[in-house]
Amino acid sequence: MDRKPDHQSAVAAPFPGAAKGTAVSAVDNWFEQEVLPLEALLMQYLERNWRNPSDIPDFRQDVYVRIYEAALKEIPEHAGKFILTTARNLLVDKARQARIVPIQTAANLDELGTAADVPGPERITLAREELRHLQAALDRLPPRAREAIVLRRIHGLTRAEIARRMGINEVSVSRYLSRAICALADTLHGEPSNIRRRP
Amino acid sequence: MSQFGERWDDNSPVRTIDMRAADYVERRDSGHWTDKDEAELEAWLSETVAHRVAFLRLNSSWRRTERLAALRSPEHEQDVPHGPGSGRNYLKVAAGFGLFLALGGFIATYFSTPHVETYSTPIGGREILTLRDGSKIELNTNTSVHVSLNAKERAITVEKGEVYFQVHHDASRPFMVTAQGHRLIDLGTEFSLRIDRQNVKVALLEGSVRFDPDNQIAVKPKVLTPGDVLLASTDRISVKKEPLHDVLESLAWRQGMLVFHNTALAAAAAEFNRYNQTKIVIQDPLAAKETINGTLPINNLAEFSRMAKNLFGLRAENHEDEILLTR
Helix, strand or coil: CCCCCCCCCCCCCCCCCCCCCCCHHHHHHHHHHHHHHHHHHHHHHHHHHCCCHHHHHHHHHHHHHHHHHHHHHCCCCCHHHHHHHHHHHHHHHHHHHCCCCCCHHHCCHHHHHHHCCCCCCCCCECHHHHHHHHHHHHHCCCHHHHHHHHHHHHCCCCHHHHHHHHCCCHHHHHHHHHHHHHHHHHHHHHCCCCECCCC | CCCHHHHCCCCCHHHHHHHHHHHHHHHHCCCCCCHHHHHHHHHHHHHCHHHHHHHHHHHHHHHHHHHHHHHCCHHHHHHCCCCHHHCCCCCCCHHHHHHHHHHHHHHCCCCCCCCEEEEECCCCCCEEEECCCCCEEEECCCCEEEEEECCCCEEEEEEEEEEEEECCCCCCCCEEEEECCEEEEEEEEEEEEEEECCEEEEEEEEEEEEEECCCCCCCCCEEECCCEEEEECCCCEEEEECCHHHHHHCCHHHHCEEEEEEEEHHHHHHHHHCCCCCEEEECCHHHHHCEEEEEEECCCHHHHHHHHHHHHCCEEEECCCEEEEEC
């Protein structure tokens, strides 16, 4: 049987500052299970409230860093609301740095509250739709990156085998794979997944 | 959302971190990952929170792409060599089967004497056999069949488990499937057959098939048409029409998935347990009755536990050969 090592709680490496607050693995789990699934919400908020789209990936990263650091002290109760509050604060800071007067960033936090009213942790994905979703994400990749990730993930080839098949060296293979992984993450986290539960 | 095209031309710090994190994520899951690599990763993650969140994010979506394996079709399998790390289960008999095929081609079109071959899959296994007549039979987990082909007939006996048949119709050589004393005679068809204790379930996708019940049941033969789902126990038979869509979903195992619709958690666990040596036991009687909807990868125990935790707050206790889900 195909038994891969279980990478549930991604890493339990010690982290400076972790000793005082919440255990890192708990924060990792919270981040994965509560924060990442709401990436679509975060991206939507950033895109609506910031004019320059090329800043958005950097801002997303900054928001995540702030959220993670805050969670090391104490895990926030409402992930959705916390994400949006953090995003708003970040935009305000950025606007200040850029010396522009943000109009939309002054958005009322109560409105955010409604936006944050997203499905709770009851999720199981409908794989038919998820597969369609994944396939669409694959289709959006440039051809070489797609080829590499298909060989790796669907056919289970190693880097060396992929290099041979594609007629390129292993360094190039790893670049293609990394790009594909980043792009798939954008698609998968950036769009709401199909989730439901019937009572 | 940022599109792929605009992401790769610059070398901003965030991209650099993402690329490196992606490299770790992929290598860590490649089977070529040493303690030294792990130490290196841990050091990198400890440098800054930016590294850690990038890694968590990419690792999480990487795990979700595990489902892509479901897109793997048998046709693709044939033209792609398998790496050592691919971890597919092959039948022990597979090599012998190839020889069998080759010999069959050399000796004659048909064997004149009955010749029985047995094929089986272990728990979690899944195999597709192409018979000499062009028919395909796909064995699900923990399944065993006997195949006998000769000039007059093609006879398959399903000993246990579940099989999906794609029959190459040949009026001069009926294709007969026997299970628990019941017999199916193909009239050009695609169907599945599953044995669960004494019960047999047949679901028809295409064409038609005649069902001759075991002699002990005084019921006339039935001709099944697409969408028909027949259930035969030792003493009774029922047929109901289901939407083809539902029939197809019950065959999601062919893509390595299980689909649940208003399925009690306990029933879902039982279905899941057919595919895994490690058994899931739901210890909370209330949660066991709760129903779920959705799809799970067939051999991903961790995904099942995670689902039970997220939906019902159940805690997973991992034991040697079972996972107890408790409140």
